[in-house]
Amino acid sequence: MQSPQMMGYDRAITVFSPQGRLYQVEYAREAVKKGTVSLGVVYQDGVVLAADKNITEELMIPESIEKIYQVDEHVGAATSGLVADGRRIVDRARVMTQSHRLTYDEPMGVDTLTKDICDYQQLHTQIAGTRPFGTALLIAGVDGEPHLFETDPSGSFWEYKATAIGENSDKVKAHFAKHYKEAMNLDQAIDLALKALQKGTEDHFSEKSIELAYITKDRKFVKLKGADLKKQIQKSTGKK
């Protein structure tokens, strides 16, 4: 039998292959795998997100590259894959959470938000006139208890205690499998996140080239920056 490339099943939008596969969705996942790694860790009271931004140019302003976004007071998201695709989904997520607050006068549940985002992504795999989104998300939030969801271009999602998306995510997940513990506090979680992130990152590793944020018990999104982040990196990885 010929390869799927030869047969043309992989070039059309919204068409099944004889094996029941949607190649455009699988190729979108390749776009995710080419993005630098992002990860999330649930701890006792909240969730930590960390991401590698892969900054190599001296004159670039590191803060201008964002892979971890605040979505609402109590929710954050980290993306891997096509940057502009990810930004568009995050924008939509922000509208969803604001609209939820206006309608119900209370913050949106993290699981409900994740489901709505994934429905939006699914539509882009079935309706003609658009390609799938080339991005995956980690959606982290605290709505009573901490939650960490992973989404993918097909519109599927899974909840994790700790997971990673993007390039080398398998190495990061392997690290989690060995070292994750249930009842960590924030410091322990940040330490684990940074050590794991190092597994998925090539050479550079500094407060300039990575991002770290967490959502706390009292439902606040906090981004660690500059000297604070630098200190944490030194503590966890010995890097200066």
Place this chain on the structure above:
Amino acid sequence: MQSPQMMGYDRAITVFSPQGRLYQVEYAREAVKKGTVSLGVVYQDGVVLAADKNITEELMIPESIEKIYQVDEHVGAATSGLVADGRRIVDRARVMTQSHRLTYDEPMGVDTLTKDICDYQQLHTQIAGTRPFGTALLIAGVDGEPHLFETDPSGSFWEYKATAIGENSDKVKAHFAKHYKEAMNLDQAIDLALKALQKGTEDHFSEKSIELAYITKDRKFVKLKGADLKKQIQKSTGKK
């Protein structure tokens, strides 16, 4: 004669082959077959649904993967195939049943609901601009008497006393053919469901990797979880 792949009948949407076949619908059925197994069993007063979630990652939260959904107070559904496609149909089913309650002030009949869902699926096999849904559903409910319907991507449906969809569904159905009895009570039905589910499941089989729900005579959807589910599994399969 050349194979259908060579001739191109299988790549276009909404086009018949010379044999009168719709290949995109047949390929969507392949997507169903790649999904892990789901099953349903009608007993004296109600219906039992069970599904294999195939959870292998340690840090994943099992509850975040849903294959059995409550649709209305008296109706549940189990899916096999593309997860996000299934979720979208279930959402639509929920709107249908709510809208029925609002319009007629009574719960929707299980057969009517099934027909409406299937009409929605049929449209996706005839109208341009979309692919068929890559998912099958078991729709279970009690509206006076218990009902268990199976739908498929073409928009066909069948009512069963006991049936299964997804990978290895033939093994599960073979088990039913031998062991199904008309006048079972809930306990017997759960026992049969779990034993049958085991036939369609590879290695893992625990309260984490399977789901079980039933709809009772008094039209209530109940999901069995945690310790309760674990006890049942031990009872039926000897697994701990």
Place this chain on the structure above:
Amino acid sequence: MQSPQMMGYDRAITVFSPQGRLYQVEYAREAVKKGTVSLGVVYQDGVVLAADKNITEELMIPESIEKIYQVDEHVGAATSGLVADGRRIVDRARVMTQSHRLTYDEPMGVDTLTKDICDYQQLHTQIAGTRPFGTALLIAGVDGEPHLFETDPSGSFWEYKATAIGENSDKVKAHFAKHYKEAMNLDQAIDLALKALQKGTEDHFSEKSIELAYITKDRKFVKLKGADLKKQIQKSTGKK
């Protein structure tokens, strides 16, 4: 000259071949031929419809497979071909007859209904963005006198005294050609229908795997079920 498959005339929608043929419509007829047989017989005061449902699975509920539908009080329809396509046309027919009653305060003529259904099918052979329906119908009704129409995917229709659609319909029609008589009563018509149906059915033949309905002089649609149907089958075919 090359085969039509080679030339590509048969893959495009709404395009003529050099011979003036519409291949998609002809392929839709193949889908009809793959469906199990349905038949109709006009008798003195009404019409009898019968259909083979080809039920082989033990645990399937035979009633859930419908090939003969009540359309209005005085009209029924039997389909062969893609089940979900047939159901959608029947739904449309029901809306047509109800809407006719509301507008004109009298039941719709069987010929008018047939024409409107066929116009709907014709549109699906000419307008882009949809495939033809893969289904044929027998439309039977009494509006003063009994009528039996056959439709096909092109939107053509013909009125018959007795006819059949689907797999082996030629064998059934051959039986009618030999044994049909003008002035039969209901019993004789049912007897002829069952004997003819047997010609188009493989092995199984029971009250579970076939459907039988008739529309009477007083314009009522009646479906024969269970013990009553079983008795008739025994009487006509000797089967138990």
Place this chain on the structure above:
Amino acid sequence: MQSPQMMGYDRAITVFSPQGRLYQVEYAREAVKKGTVSLGVVYQDGVVLAADKNITEELMIPESIEKIYQVDEHVGAATSGLVADGRRIVDRARVMTQSHRLTYDEPMGVDTLTKDICDYQQLHTQIAGTRPFGTALLIAGVDGEPHLFETDPSGSFWEYKATAIGENSDKVKAHFAKHYKEAMNLDQAIDLALKALQKGTEDHFSEKSIELAYITKDRKFVKLKGADLKKQIQKSTGKK
């Protein structure tokens, strides 16, 4: 040079070939040629239409196949080609004439009606999203004086004293060329029509397999049926 089939000019809708031809329109004319013959004859005060219905099945009701339609009180039409396509155009013609009566309070001129029908057919040869109609029409009517128009799938029309469309129309027209006379009365015109029709018809020729209608001086459409038609056939052709 390669054949047009090889070059692909004949498969696209609304595209010219290098020779300035529209192949889809020419193929639609082939569909007309495959239809059984219809003809028209103008006499002193009116027009006669006749058509071969090619009925071979014993149990079919001949009246259910219509090739000659009443369009308005003073206008009739005969079609050859795809039956369902012809019916749709006739429906449109009926709406045109009714709408004309409502707007202007007088019957529509036969030439105006013909032109409007042809504009409708022309649109289907130029606009994307539809194929041409696979049907030709003879439009016959009396609006002061008798008229007989022939239309074709391109939207062209011609007025004739006597003409024919469909299979073997050349044989029928050859008969007219020899035997047509200007000042015939109704009886002579019917006689000519039946004798000519026989030239375009294979074996069968009876009151069941043909249709005959005429529009008279006083602008009334009359269809000859049953015994009356049988007598005429016997008189003109000697057939019983």
Place this chain on the structure above:
Amino acid sequence: MQSPQMMGYDRAITVFSPQGRLYQVEYAREAVKKGTVSLGVVYQDGVVLAADKNITEELMIPESIEKIYQVDEHVGAATSGLVADGRRIVDRARVMTQSHRLTYDEPMGVDTLTKDICDYQQLHTQIAGTRPFGTALLIAGVDGEPHLFETDPSGSFWEYKATAIGENSDKVKAHFAKHYKEAMNLDQAIDLALKALQKGTEDHFSEKSIELAYITKDRKFVKLKGADLKKQIQKSTGKK
């Protein structure tokens, strides 16, 4: 280099070839060239139009074939090419001139009308979803002074003292080049038109197979018919 047919530049609508050509427009011009010839001659006070209708069938009513149309009181048009395409443009021209009279309470200028018709034709060479019109027009009128415009499928136009379109138009134009004189009166212009038309016509040439019309100084469109036309033909060509 391969021929344009091989390269596919000539099959797509609204696409340039590497040489900057629009093949569909050029092919539409071929459709014009296949139409029988039409011509126009400007004389002192008005314009004469003449056209060959190529009628060969005895029983056809010659008047039913129209190639010269009255557009408004003071404007006429002759077409060559696809008959139904030409009729649609003429219809549009009639709406344009009526609408102009209603808006400005004066007849539309012949140049303005020509420009508006050509804009309509140009749109059909640039916008997707339609083919170009396969017709050219001669637009003749008197709005103070006489005008004769020729249009083509691209939407270009040119004003002439005498010109021709369609098959053999080169022969007719060659006759004009030799024999046209500035200060002719109506009789001389008709004589020139008929002699020139004969150059572009095969065998037949009678009052039945040609059309002749003129627009006079006092802005009236006149069509010459029957005996009058026959007399003119005899006078100019010696034919009886």
Place this chain on the structure above:
Amino acid sequence: MQSPQMMGYDRAITVFSPQGRLYQVEYAREAVKKGTVSLGVVYQDGVVLAADKNITEELMIPESIEKIYQVDEHVGAATSGLVADGRRIVDRARVMTQSHRLTYDEPMGVDTLTKDICDYQQLHTQIAGTRPFGTALLIAGVDGEPHLFETDPSGSFWEYKATAIGENSDKVKAHFAKHYKEAMNLDQAIDLALKALQKGTEDHFSEKSIELAYITKDRKFVKLKGADLKKQIQKSTGKK
């Protein structure tokens, strides 16, 4: 590597080639190059436009071919390329300038008009469903000071002191490069324009086959015609 023709990058609308080129736009430029030459010259107080109309037929009315159009009182435009495309853009320009006068009660700036026309052309290179315009324009006007802009099918524009578009425009531009002087008066500018135009014109060169217009200091568009133009041609080129 294969040629772009082989690879198909040049046939699709709105698609980049691997080299970042838009072939349809480049082919549209070829259509411009096939048009006869048009030129413009800025002088002290205004701008001169001249164009070759390439008239060879004796009976054609030269004035009916327009390549230089008045757009507004103070603006003119000359086109090269597809005539009907150019006319459509000029029509749009006229609406733009009139609408500007109505909205702001002052004439539109020549640069603003040029930009708006170019935005309209750019849209036709990016949006599906249309081909680019096969025309370039010289837009000349006086809005305080004289301006001469050149546009091309991509929607780019440049301001010049003197330039040319169409066939042989390089020869004309070479003439300008040698002979253009800053402080010319109207007579000198017309003289330069005519001498330059002769460089881009084959044989014929008379008041019939060329057009000449200028926009003066007091913002008036003037077209030179008949005897006046003939005298100028004689003076500048020695031709009679």
Place this chain on the structure above:
Amino acid sequence: MQSPQMMGYDRAITVFSPQGRLYQVEYAREAVKKGTVSLGVVYQDGVVLAADKNITEELMIPESIEKIYQVDEHVGAATSGLVADGRRIVDRARVMTQSHRLTYDEPMGVDTLTKDICDYQQLHTQIAGTRPFGTALLIAGVDGEPHLFETDPSGSFWEYKATAIGENSDKVKAHFAKHYKEAMNLDQAIDLALKALQKGTEDHFSEKSIELAYITKDRKFVKLKGADLKKQIQKSTGKK
């Protein structure tokens, strides 16, 4: 494996390749690389933009080619790539900033503007019916502190202290890497910009062929022209 050109992944809009790449976006980047270089430099209180216009024709008015645009009082933009594409995005940016002033009564943040422009560009890489923009932008502005953003056809953006886009941008960036200093004043920044621009420009380098603008601490956009620009060029590069 075959090249992507062979496989066709690079010709379709909005389709992923098996490697998760969007070729149309990558080809649009090639269009950017073919444009002449543009650059930006952040200094103590503001930002400097400079661009090469590559003017070689004597009679062209240099000011008519714009590569640096004022977007709002406090924001400017420089483009590289397809000129008309760039102009359209700048127009949109102007509407965005004006609309922001009207809605919020304060100038738009430079980062917000950049994000909104990039969202607009991203849409053109995902939705059918359009190609991506073939242009990159440098967006420079002062909103409290100075900002310099670079955007690309995918809709990604990065903030820089100094960067360049278009042909030879790597040489310019290499110059920045060596010579950029944090605390420059305006004069030093202009000097650096001009020296760097020279690295990306072939032969010509004068006040006619380049553009230079800066946005100052007090949020004003200033374009350096004529003699002033000439003096700066002499000072920085020694060119006269």
